Amino acid sequence: MLKRQVRRTAGSLQPPQSDPPLPVPENKKILVWVGDELLPRDSARVSVFDSVVQGGDAVWEGLRVYDGKVFKLEEHLDRLFDSTKAMAFSNVPSRDWIKDAIFKTLNANGMFNNAHIRLTLTRGKKVTSGMSPAFNLYGCVLIVLAEWKPPVYDNSHGIKLVTATTRRNSPNSVDSKIHHNNLINNILAKIEGNLAQAQDAIMLDQDGFVSETNATNIFMVKKGIVLTPHADYCLPGITRATVMDLVVKENLVLHERRISLSEFHAADEVWTTGTMGELTPVVMIDGREIGDGKIGPVTRQIQNAYKVLTEGLGVPIPRNAES
Missing domain, CATH: 3.20.10.10 (D-amino Acid Aminotransferase, subunit A, domain 2)
Incomplete structure (x- = not known):
């Protein structure tokens, strides 16, 4: 009953709004890798206790897919792991596990060309809110967000x-x-x-x-x-x-x-x-x-x-x- 009341109260604060149009409409039905599973776009979320929410405490990479291949994948993963080392992350997933998550995400979405991947690795969920990494006892959280996305600038005219x-x-x-x-x-x-x-x-x-x-x-x-x-x-x-x-x-x-x-x-x-x-x-x-x-x-x-x-x-x- 309390949960229903909270939802009803929260929902009444703002009038319902329709979703804005997406730059690429096909991205409305994408599946996103969060943690260790693929989720529909509208269900893809991290905990409010996650470090990326608490303090922007995460590292990321942007990758592009061309003709069935991920361009410069190994170089991007090298930089990702260098960043986790510099940030003193612990319980970092392996390179093979991250690559497997990337490939599963691309396969699930049928994205083999003209796609962009936003790869994020957070320090993970905390047991209580706060700055200290000592509260991060769950391990890192991986997010693989793949979208249909052509180059974002006008490369023909400047x-x-x-x-x-x-x-x-x-x-x-x-x-x-x-x-x-x-x-x-x-x-x-x-x-x-x-x-x-x-x-x-x-x-x-x-x-x-x-x-x-x-x-x-x-x-x-x-x-x-x-x-x-x-x-x-x-x-x-x-x-x-x-x-x-x-x-x-x-x-x-x-x-x-x-x-x-x-x-x-x-x-x-x-x-x-x-x-x-x-x-x-x-x-x-x-x-x-x-x-x-x-x-x-x-x-x-x-x-x-x-x-x-x-x-x-x-x-x-x-x-x-x-x-």
């Missing part, structure tokens, strides 16, 4: 960026090499980008040099030379590393160094990299046209090389994977 006032985390506070779920800095920068009607926002480091955007790594081209910021304040992205290798293989000169904002304003070409967006041209920063305001030849060259790479590499998804 995007606009603005510079945020919110600075990227310093290694003095939270090292960017830990791929953690506490993304408040990035969210604040994204809010600034949204208000300026730009697709994303550039974040500077504590010394005023360009670090990355709120969601991606960033590159520029000047007089045929490709430059990208040091991975001291920015995330050492998997796509970033892949593109750096491609630049060298395409016989272009690559410099990794501190880069000022004015250098980006005066660049011949700029692009961003990330699993969600792949390789995205930037045609304007802070109201300044980049180059002639169109996608440049070096950007197209690396875009094409990246496309060829994704078509050929990846870990094949075992069909109907069973543990």
